[in-house]
Amino acid sequence: MLAVTVGPWATVRVATAADIHGPGDAPRPAEAALVLGAGLAADGTPSPFMRERVATGAQLYRDGRVKVLLLSGDNSHRDYDEVTAMAGIAAELGVPATAIVLDYAGFDSYSSCYRARHVFGASSVIVVSQQFHLPRAVWLCQRLGLDTQGVYPPASYSDATRRGEVREVPATAKAVLDVVTRREPTFPGPPETALRDALGRS
Secondary structure, eight states: OHHHHHHHHHHHHHHHGGGEEOTTSOOOOOSEEEEEOOOBOTTSOBOHHHHHHHHHHHHHHHTTSOSEEEEEOBOOBTTBOHHHHHHHHHHHTTOOGGGEEEETBOOSHHHHHHHHHHTSOOSEEEEEOOTTTHHHHHHHHHHTTOEEEEEOOOOOOOHHHHHHHHHHHHHHHHHHHHHHHTOOOSSOOOOOOHHHHHHHHO
């Protein structure tokens, strides 16, 4: 049983190591930064992880590494809206509304990657997430047809980071299963033009 869960985790990390960059690195340019949702408090306050991710995406935009931020998160019910919270942070950081595209059905990493490619029509992305999560996110996007790199934000080590690292072992095993079985996300379409329109304006 241990090999079934740890094996995929180790394999994915080795496979994506060359495509993951720290905050001081300069990844090759891409169409969009795919910024993944990271949770809200009960009162709707963005988590520290979310703020770090959006800030990193905004920096990629300012540096000219991406033309658009594709903000993908969970808006599964009326009182929980990660995407609008992320858009608010991006706006505070100076990213113009014309360079922000919203995906309200990024309920998990697989869905976000799938929809970036098959719904929004992206061809290349820089995925933004914490370091412990990036191997899985990059691997998923690559397997779903995207030219993908990953960038993680500067951050201090925390209890949330430790929990995330532990969670990645079974989560990566599930990600491999999702790819093998070609799981269809909850909302697989229809195609949207918002990303292509934003790229056309850039």
